[in-house]
Amino acid sequence: MNKANTGFLRPRLGARQPAEEDPWAKAALLVRAAQSGDALALNDLLDLLTPYVSRLCRPIALAESPDAVQEALIAVFQGLPRLKDPRALYAWVRTITVREAVRVARRAEHETPVGEFDDVPSSHSAEVAADVRDVLRRMSAEHRAVLVLRELEGLDERSAGQLLNISCGTVKSRLHRARHSFRKAWAR
Amino acid sequence: MSVDWPTTELDPVRRLRVMAAGLNAVMYADAHLDIPFADVWAVASDLEGELPHLVPTLRAFVTSPASGTRQHAWAYGPFGHRARFDVVLQPGWCLMQSRYVVGGMAAVPEGCGTRFAVLGGLRQTWPAQTLTALRPLGHTRGRRMIGRARQRATARRTP
Numbered sequence: 001m002n003k004a005n006t007g008f009l010r011p012r013l014g015a016r017q018p019a020e021e022d023p024w025a026k027a028a029l030l031v032r033a034a035q036s037g038d039a040l041a042l043n044d045l046l047d048l049l050t051p052y053v054s055r056l057c058r059p060i061a062l063a064e065s066p067d068a069v070q071e072a073l074i075a076v077f078q079g080l081p082r083l084k085d086p087r088a089l090y091a092w093v094r095t096i097t098v099r100e101a102v103r104v105a106r107r108a109e110h111e112t113p114v115g116e117f118d119d120v121p122s123s124h125s126a127e128v129a130a131d132v133r134d135v136l137r138r139m140s141a142e143h144r145a146v147l148v149l150r151e152l153e154g155l156d157e158r159s160a161g162q163l164l165n166i167s168c169g170t171v172k173s174r175l176h177r178a179r180h181s182f183r184k185a186w187a188r
Numbered sequence: 189m190s191v192d193w194p195t196t197e198l199d200p201v202r203r204l205r206v207m208a209a210g211l212n213a214v215m216y217a218d219a220h221l222d223i224p225f226a227d228v229w230a231v232a233s234d235l236e237g238e239l240p241h242l243v244p245t246l247r248a249f250v251t252s253p254a255s256g257t258r259q260h261a262w263a264y265g266p267f268g269h270r271a272r273f274d275v276v277l278q279p280g281w282c283l284m285q286s287r288y289v290v291g292g293m294a295a296v297p298e299g300c301g302t303r304f305a306v307l308g309g310l311r312q313t314w315p316a317q318t319l320t321a322l323r324p325l326g327h328t329r330g331r332r333m334i335g336r337a338r339q340r341a342t343a344r345r346t347p
Contacts, residue, residue: 034210037311039290040274042210043283050198070202077210 028086035081042077049073053097059152060101060144062137064108072100094153095163098145102164105141135182142166146174200280200294204305207283211290214322215308217330218294223341225280225297228304231340232293233277235261242336243291251275288312306333 027048033041053072054065061068075096083092136144142164149160150171157171164171198206201218208216221228231238239249248264259275263286271286282293292307308326310319 037313039207039211039283039285039292039309039311040276042207043276046198046203046206046210054197066198066202069198070206073198073206074209077206080210 024087024090027089031080031083031086031089035083046073046077049076049093053093056094056097056148056152057101059136059148060098060141061105061108062133062144064104065101068097068101068104071104072097075100098149098163102141102145105144109141132182139178139181143174143178146171147178150175199296201296201303201305203281204292204294204307207292208307208309211307211309212319213290213307213309213326214319215306215326215330217327217334218303218305219331219334220298220301221304221334221338221341222301223338223345224300225295225302227341227345228295228302228337229280231337231344232282232295232304233279235275235277235282238340241340242333249273285311304334304337306330306337 027045030041030045030048034045050069050073053076054069057065057068057072076093079092079096083089136147139147145164146160149155149163150157155163157168157175161168161171166174204218205216207213231242235249235251240246245265246263247266249261250264251259251261254260257276257278259277261273261275261284262270263273264270271288273284273286276283280295284291288311290307290309290311292305294305294307296303308330
């Protein structure tokens with residue numbers, strides 16, 4: 001480990017930074033230190049990545065979210081030594097996380113089958129968030145992943161397709177079906 | 189999707205599992221203890237008083253506060269050698285590293301008891317085959333360390 005180098009990095013993470021500073025730039029510095037074997041830098045990186053990974057996993061993996069977050073972060077950290085360009089961390093973490101969340105959610109779905117879209121019950125609750133979760137719960141993990149990437153992460157269809165290893169047409173059809181199920185649920 | 193989704197934070201034990209994977213740790217183990225979290229963590233977080241009881245190769249562990257949750261410490265071995273450690277200590281979480289080794293402990297309430305986890309690793313890059321060969325031994329050592337923590341916590345509870 002380069003002690004002088006990591007000693008320079010860690011105080012900067014905890015210090016007050018200008019609002020416009022990109023947190024992923026800070027993460028890139030921590031990646032370098034973590035790749036050199038600095039466990040405390042890895043600890044700081046975990047602090048930084050966990051909220052983002054959780055935010056991606058929650059709408060895809062739903063109740064399995066804690067497992068998905070753990071599995072995604074394990075995959076990220078195991079692959080960290082092979083990450084050549086730390087500036088690519090953001091997209092790299094997103095790709096791994098979405099794939100792990102889908103994998104964990106599909107594993108759970110095999111154990112607990114979910115209902116079909118047509119089974120979506122009437123919802124008169126004022127709790128919109130609960131309604132959204134209810135609709136999401138009845139989708140497949142793949143449909144939820146497409147929604148997250150398009151609506152939460154703002155990826156275009158081509159990028160979302162590349163990340164999920166599916167064609168642009170499949171992204172469009174899944175998105176159409178997911179949006180349709182939302183409209184149907186709200187119309188009731 | 190404009191809903192503000194609640195984030196799912198990792199609990200400390202899950203967090204230590206992630207660290208073990210990231211550090212390619214040779215020692216990781218976790219187990220349920222039928223002892224309340226406060227009692228388990230009272231032992232784990234008493235680094236000066238209890239760590240030498242949990243780690244047989246340690247004669248003494250002397251800490252000095254640094255900033256916030258960070259501390260510095262000196263570990264003394266049975267033959268007089270010593271090593272400087274940087275320590276992160278907060279409720280349910282402890283991570284320590286010297287120039288050559290990394291150690292960690294984590295605890296989270298589980299039912300009426302506690303899930304307690306320990307980690308140990310080497311900082312230098314070692315051949316994968318060596319680490320794979322060491323891992324079963326590390327797991328056994330981890331289980332023993334958890335057993336010692338159980339004994340210490342039980343002893344401290346007994347008036």
